[in-house]
Amino acid sequence: MPEQPYFYEYLTGFEFLDLCGRLNGMDREAIRRRSVEMLARVRLSEAGNLAIRKYSKGMMQRLGLAQALLHDPELVILDEPMSGLDPMGRMDVRGIISDLKAAGRTVFFSSHIISDVEALCDRVILLDHGKKMAEGKVADLIGGEVRFVELVFSPPPPLEWLGAEDIPADRATRSGDALVVRAGDVEEANRWISRLGARGARLRSMTQARPHLEEIYVAHLARNGGSGACDDA
Numbered sequence: 073m074p075e076q077p078y079f080y081e082y083l084t085g086f087e088f089l090d091l092c093g094r095l096n097g098m099d100r101e102a103i104r105r106r107s108v109e110m111l112a113r114v115r116l117s118e119a120g121n122l123a124i125r126k127y128s129k130g131m132m133q134r135l136g137l138a139q140a141l142l143h144d145p146e147l148v149i150l151d152e153p154m155s156g157l158d159p160m161g162r163m164d165v166r167g168i169i170s171d172l173k174a175a176g177r178t179v180f181f182s183s184h185i186i187s188d189v190e191a192l193c194d195r196v197i198l199l200d201h202g203k204k205m206a207e208g209k210v211a212d213l214i215g216g217e218v219r220f221v222e223l224v225f226s227p228p229p230p231l232e233w234l235g236a237e238d239i240p241a242d243r244a245t246r247s248g249d250a251l252v253v254r255a256g257d258v259e260e261a262n263r264w265i266s267r268l269g270a271r272g273a274r275l276r277s278m279t280q281a282r283p284h285l286e287e288i289y290v291a292h293l294a295r296n297g298g299s300g301a302c303d304d305a
Contacts, residue, residue, distance in 0.1 A: 075152040081125035085116055086137055090144055096143040103142070110138035115164060129156040137165065139260060141172075148172060148205035150181035154188060166192060190214070190285035198289050205292040213288050221261035222279045226250040229273035237267040250276060 081090060086107055093103030111120045112197065114134035119127065133156050140148060142158060152164045153169075169192050172179050183189055189196055190210060198206045227229055228251035234244055247253045255261035258280065283291075 073136045073140035073148075073150045073153060077132070077134060077139070077156055079124045079127075079135065082123060084123055085120045085127075085138075088135065089139055092139040093142055096111075098143055100270060103264060106142050106144070107138075110142055113141075113168065114138045127294050130158060133157055134161065134164075137168065140211065141168070146177060148177055148179045148181075150179065150282055152183055153181055154183065154185060162188070186286040186289055187284070196285070198292055200293060203296075206288070210285060211255075214282055214285055219281045219283060221255040221258055222277075222281060223253045223255060223261055223265065223270065224250050224277045224278040224279075225253065225273045227274065228270055229271065233268060233271050233273065237264065237271075239264055 083091065089104055089107040089110070089132070093106065097105070107120070108117075114137055116131060116134050116138065119131060124132065124135065130135060131154070134246060137150070140150065150169075154165050157165065166188065169179050169181070173192075179192075188204065193210055195209050195297050196207070199205055224247075226249055228249065230247060231241065231244065234241060234253075239253065243254050245254075253264060255264055265278070269275065
């Protein structure tokens with residue numbers, strides 16, 4: 073599926089999928105069954121008999137995805153599959169990609185929306201103007217040093233306890249029935265947990281914040297002098 077798929081606008085959604093199915097050598101019954109399934113999957117069931125020229129950009133993007141999956145391929149190649157979609161459409165496409173992965177299909181897609189890449193992909197290649205900057209498993213690329221450690225205490229301990237234990241007040245934020253304290257690293261977090269715990273504070277959670285893939289990408293751009301104007305992940 074290209075970023076801007078081409079359609080015969082005088083055809084309806086069903087007629088277009090029928091054409092694509094026959095080009096793929098599918099029999100008529102399989103085309104009919106899969107067309108109904110795929111239009112439903114991309115939320116176009118009610119538009120199946122509507123001429124494509126009346127589709128919005130987002131609807132055409134959904135139809136492009138339906139035709140790419142019509143013949144149940146083992147390898148799916150998608151270029152900017154979420155371009156032009158509203159939040160619900162983006163969520164639908166992420167769900168479809170996740171379902172394909174769970175079914176054992178291989179999905180290769182390019183995107184400028186790096187948060188989608190981080191959420192969906194096992195492996196990534198970061199590009200700038202066609203030049204590879206980095207490649208590897210997402211977990212390895214973002215598994216750098218811990219930026220900070222967020223500690224959540226509930227019920228919130230008195231703020232004077234922080235001062236007594238030399239914990240800077242600007243590192244703490246009241247959030248509902250909890251106190252959120254941000255430590256600089258794991259060693260500092262463990263020290264604060266021990267000190268506040270000795271005073272009776274109850275730790276509800278401890279979360280290590282690491283860089284997002286987008287930050288990794290920007291860092292690679294900065295190191296390599298790239299502009300990011302034609303980037304892809």
